[in-house]
Amino acid sequence: MTAEKKSKLPVLRLDPESRAPLHAQAEQLLRQLIRRPEYSEGALLPDEVSLSRTLGISRNTLRAALSRLVAEGCLERKAGIGTRVVEPRVKSGVGAWHSFTREMESKGIKVETFFLKASVLPAPAEVARALQIAADTKVLCVDRVRGWDGKPEVFFRSYLHPRLGLTSQHDFRQPLYELIRAEASIVADQSFEEFTAMAADKPMARRLAVRQGTPLLRRERTVLDTGRRPIEFALVHYRCDRFRLTLNLRQG
Amino acid sequence: MTAEKKSKLPVLRLDPESRAPLHAQAEQLLRQLIRRPEYSEGALLPDEVSLSRTLGISRNTLRAALSRLVAEGCLERKAGIGTRVVEPRVKSGVGAWHSFTREMESKGIKVETFFLKASVLPAPAEVARALQIAADTKVLCVDRVRGWDGKPEVFFRSYLHPRLGLTSQHDFRQPLYELIRAEASIVADQSFEEFTAMAADKPMARRLAVRQGTPLLRRERTVLDTGRRPIEFALVHYRCDRFRLTLNLRQG
DNA sequence: AGTCATTCTTTGTTCAAACATTCCAACATT
DNA sequence: AATGTTGGAATGTTTGAACAAAGAATGACT
DSSP: OOSOOOOOOOOOOOOTTOOSOHHHHHHHHHHHHHHSGGGTTSOBOOOHHHHHHHHTSOHHHHHHHHHHHHHHTSEEEETTTEEEEOOOSSOOSSOOHHHHHHHHHHTTOOOEEEEEEEEEEEOOHHHHHHHTOOTTOEEEEEEEEEEETTEEEEEEEEEEOGGGOOOTTSOTTSOHHHHHHHHSOOEEEEEEEEEEEEEOOHHHHHHHTOOTTOEEEEEEEEEEETTSOEEEEEEEEEETTTEEEEEEEOOO | OOSOOOOOOOOOOOOTTOOSOHHHHHHHHHHHHHHSGGGTTSOBOOOHHHHHHHHTSOHHHHHHHHHHHHHHTSEEEETTTEEEEOOOSSOOSSOOHHHHHHHHHHTTOOOEEEEEEEEEEEOOHHHHHHHTOOTTOEEEEEEEEEEETTEEEEEEEEEEOGGGOOOTTSOTTSOHHHHHHHHSOOEEEEEEEEEEEEEOOHHHHHHHTOOTTOEEEEEEEEEEETTSOEEEEEEEEEETTTEEEEEEEOOO
16 A cells, blocks of 8 residues: 555635636645645645646646746656655755756757766765764765866766765766666655855866856755665755856745 | 847747657757847847747747746746847846745735835945945945745845935835836846855844844845946845755856 | 827737656556 | 556647737827
8 A cells, every 4th residue: 555645636716806817826726735734745736637627727727837836846747647745845946967967958958977086985074964874984986077068067076875885896977876776776856955155176176177266056965765765965066157046935 | 110120030940850849849949049149139039920830839839938938037028019038148047126026926925025224334345346336435225124924034235326316314115126216227137146055143133033043045136227337236135944046057 | 299099919818629658556477 | 476468547748729918009089
């Protein structure tokens, strides 16, 4: 038996008096809906056909509202599965990196990955905390650079949990998550994230081919597996002049 | 006669071989299109009906692509006018604050503004640089708090250029840009911005009704007038638990 | 000349319908 | 038990159509 409960159809009613468009009203109702406790734990929403019938609007109109909530990071849709509320953690609005790569490619940008080096070293305190291991446990640290048109744009440093059994002998030119998936765990699309602004120090400036002191965006990211155990702690640095942060109101 | 040229229909062709959805392909083509010089200065795009015919897709499918570019800030649509390319300057991803207020209200959130205090003081170095005035020139500093449901969410500190002729006697409970507009300049929708993460110090914690040390988002914003002269330098502080930053690739 | 109503162009909204794709679960087969 | 197949349920894609609303241009009237 699954932990997923099929949710009963909630009572939702639009205001026929309002001059606001139906998709806007639906969006607002959905916002209220997913703030309710029964939806706050990543539960599945009713399917689109039922929901549109409940609201008395067409499926297209409902989907317009849903799409905006998805774009905002409040909801997540999967074909064949359903629509679920994204857990209100400190989560990326961007989603996992591999989906970002896909998104880039859909925009006609071919992302290239360069492997720099892999080394085994005692976990720094911050890394040990994120991976839930004892400090100074040996972890694998992989440095990579991504970019396009031959120019580096993003620097990745990944600390991988020892449980994965990866060594510096593996081929890190292929996508990291393929490697992890092949090796052991299933990567869950969950992560805790944090952004900070900083200036490029000397090694970082070299890696990204920018001048020292260039503004960078530092992103910390902890990726979990399906059992909610930490798999990877990543430090990612973006060039501020190539990436943009936008501010959104958080739900709930 | 207007400076607007009605643009000729550009030649755009989708790839019938591609397995990518039509709306994604259209989005990609539009991205290339608006990067061309004839569209880089805020020119009007061809109307939706013609464009959809040119692309060989339905108007609905085209609009899906357009809507994403609008949401991203690349395009701007107005009923009765058309769709124009947004100028690719270093511009807020959020747009001007008053539009954010409007957006909030469209979501059913009534934004309230509280005026705290206005004082005249010598410009700190950072402020002087942003406003392009000599250090220690007397400037007007206005502190305000915005929020909803009676709870403070955002703290604003605005330093206003002396050229505007505003004094602490003005009524700062009304929207600031109305005041500026009435007083002198025309506010251009242009700004330079920067985000930083920080922890709440004592006075900030009091203003936002949070505990000291709460993570905050600090936003610096310089607003220009139509003549590209600085009007306002604003320091805005958001509660990290209520607002979210998302990462986007910058256009251009 | 100025003002108002009309009309045209353009985006905004909404619907119904059909088919494709993805995933899961149940069943059948080895 | 392991594997393969199939069908159902969900989202994804796309179309055509009609009308609403906003803005600009036109023309009529004062």
